[in-house]
Amino acid sequence: MVRMTRRLFLAAGSALAIVLAASPSLAKDSLTLAWSPAPQMPQIDVALAEKLFEKAGLDVTVVTFASGREAFEALTGGQADLATMAELPAVTGALRDQSFKIVADLARYKGSRVIAKASSGIAAPADLAGRRIGVTLGTNTDFLLGKILGAAGVTAEIVNAAPADLVPALLRGDVEAIVPFPNAYPAAARALGDDYREIRSDLYEPHYILAASPAALDTKRDAVTRFLGAVVDADKRVAADPDAAAEAVVATVQGNIDAAAVRALWKDTDIGTRLDRSLLDLMVEEGSWIVGRGVVNADAPSAATLRSFIEPGPLAAVAPTTASIDTAQ
Structure with a gap:
């Protein structure tokens, strides 16, 4: 028992x-x-x-x-x-x-991604150039973001945020894109609705x-x-x-x-x-x-x-x- x-x-x-x-x-x-x-x-x-x-x-x-x-x-x-x-x-x-x-x-896990608003015009890694991107520094999502930017040959303004703060920051417009942990993907999709945009990457699993x-x-x-x-x-x-x-x-x-x-x-x-x-x-x-x-x-x-x-x-x-x-x- x-x-x-x-x-x-x-x-x-x-x-x-x-x-x-x-x-x-x-x-x-x-x-x-x-x-x-x-x-x-x-x-x-x-x-x-x-x-x-x-x-x-x-x-x-x-x-x-x-x-x-x-x-x-x-x-x-x-x-x-x-x-x-x-x-x-x-x-x-x-x-x-x-x-x-x-x-x-x-x-x-093979579905890592960057999430943005479709209205921001971000549709590909190259579009991240110069943008404010929210991520939790020192985590594997930070590692992923570095690989995505490096492969695209661009730089961006990195904004450190706690995991729970990333989706709200994107909704408020504090950042233009985020790299959250996978458990936040459904919440981001629900919150953004038709304005949801994701950029998937196979650079890190x-x-x-x-x-x-x-x-x-x-x-x-x-x-x-x-x-x-x-x-x-x-x-x-x-x-x-x-x-x-x-x-x-x-x-x-x-x-x-x-x-x-x-x-x-x-x-x-x-x-x-x-x-x-x-x-x-x-x-x-x-x-x-x-x-x-x-x-x-x-x-x-x-x-x-x-x-x-x-x-x-x-x-x-x-x-x-x-x-x-x-x-x-």
């Missing part, structure tokens, strides 16, 4: 904790997951909804965070065994030589990853492996019944996005647990970008340096063909 309670958890900031306690007869090992829910990686939602962790003999405490950065801080601060995030916080952590290992790449603490890999490796087995099982269930999976995501976010919007996001998402060279190559590129901006005082990283922060063993144990991180491209 599973008990679900809610409490406040204090880490880098306050977050809502959902404690899932399985009966002792089923839960032989305990794990704490720092979770930043994102519709693009529905495996955790499905695993929780269908009790896959419990069936794997795990007692999982899930602590939810507003951002992957906060979840990562909980992991490296010793308050969690596992954490989900996009890859950028992990690259920053690697440059700072923080203690963690990436154990899975759950999904890749965020990877949604799962990382583990070295302590968990040392003392709870079998539990981590079984956790990944449940995630791989969830992959199959998402593919077999995407409607049920979308409803699991909607339940997690408590109605902040509807099932139709979730499925729309999935049209641009490669959902499936793996570890391959594409993640490592992206991390190297982002590491050089972070160092170049002076965010971290370090040398630009090599593939060998960042490879040391990836541990494919547990995933290889449950899905051998998906862990090909060392395969040359």
